[in-house]
Amino acid sequence: MVIYYLIPKVNYLRPKTKEECLKLINELRDFKVLAGGTDLVVDLKIGRFRVKNLVDISRLPELRFIKNEERQLRIGACVTLQELLESKVVKEKLPVLYEAIDSMASWQIRNLATIGGNLCNASPAADTAPPLYVLNAKLVLESVNGARVVNVEEFFLGPRKTALKPNEILTEIIIPYPQGKAGMKFIKLGRRTSFTLSVVAVAALVNVEDRVFKDVRIALNSVAPTPVRARSVESRLVGKEVSLSNIYEASKYVLNDIKPISDVRASAEYRREMSIVLTKDAIIGALNSIGITPS
C-alpha cells in the first residue's frame, strides 16, 4: 500500500545557460518550468496537472543576481525570497517589498522559493505582487526571439494565468527606486501571524508635499482574480490634505477596485470589510514611515 504522494513519471532537463534554456523551451512541448518548486512540486503531487518535461531553471547563473543601480534595482527571476530578505538594499530602499517577503511562508520555503516563481505561479494571493505594483516594477520576458518588458500589472491575467507566451520565461524584475521621500507600508492579514496565506494584503506608497498627498499608490491581493491597484482610493487622495478624515473617506472606495470571492480562508464579505480597514492602515503606516502622523 502506498500511503504517500507519488509524482507521475517526468523527464528532468537542466539547461546550463539561459540561451540553451530558451532554445530548449522553444522546441519543447508539454513542459513546466521549475524554479523553487515550492508550488510546482506540490501541484505535481496532488495532480493539479501532468507534464511530460520539467525544465529546471533554478541554477541558471544569468537568473541569479541582485544589481543595485543608480535609479533602479534589478533582480534575477531565480533569486530566492530569503536572499531578498537578507539583502541590505531591499530593506533600506524598498521596505514595502522587504515587509511583504518577511510575512511570507517559512525560512525553509523562502530558501527555495524564488521571486520569479511567486509571480509566474500567478496566485491571486501572491504576496510579492502588491509591493511590486506600487513600486511600478517592470518584468523582463525572454524567448529566442528576444526580450520584451511588461509592467507587472500587465503580467497577471487571471488565477494562474500570465502574459508569458509558451516559449518565454521571466528573467528579471526591474524596480525603479521611488522618487523623493516616499513612505511605504505592507500589511497582511492571514488566519494567523506567520507562515500563512493572505486573506487580504495591502501595499501602500505615498509622497507628501506641504501636508498634501502628491502621489498615492495602493495595491491589494487575494480580493480579485489578480492582484489589483486601488486607483479609486488613490485618485481620491492625490491633491488632498493629509488628514485622517480624508484617509478614512477615501479608503471606502477600495470596494470599487476589488471583487473578492468566498473561499476556505475567508468570506467575500469579510474581505470587503478588511480591505477598507487595511487600506486605511497601510496609508497611515506609509505616512508614519516618513514621520507623518495624520490627525
Add this chain to the structure above:
Amino acid sequence: MKVKFKLNGELVEVDVPPNRTLLDVLRRDLGIKSVKRGCERGECGACTVLLNGKPVTSCLILIPQVEDAEVITLEYLHKNGKLHPIQEAFIEAGAVQCGFCTPGFILTAYALLMKNPEPTREEVKKALSGNICRCTGYVKIIDAVLLAAKKLKELGR
C-alpha cells in the same frame, strides 16, 4: 538518472528516476530515517534538511536538484555516539514528546545558531515557524534552543 551529492560529509551517488523527492530517496534508498515524511507539501517542516547549509523542506526538492550539493541531516550532528549540544538541550528542556518533529526542529535550530549564535526569543520563534509540533505548546522547544545557544557559547562553538 544518476545523481551525485554530498550527504553528511560523504559523497553518495544514487540512480533513481527524477520524479522522486530528496525526502523519499533519503529515507528509502539511503536509510536516513531521521528525515520524517509529514505533510509532504512543505507545511510541517518534519522533513527539514540543510541544503548547502540552509534549512529546506526535502519533500519539495526533486532528487536531480541536489546534484553536486551538500545535504546535512540529523545523523551528521551526533557523531561518535555523542549527542550534539542542541540535542542535549532538547532533552534537558523537555522539548521532546512524541519526537516526530524533533529532527526538523533541531536542524532548523542548528542552522539558526550557526547564523545567529545569540538569538532573542522572538528570533527563535520566527526561525522555527516552518516547523510544526502537535504535542507541545512550543514553549519548551523555544527554551531548548535558547539553552542550546548558551551551551554552545560556553563550549566556544
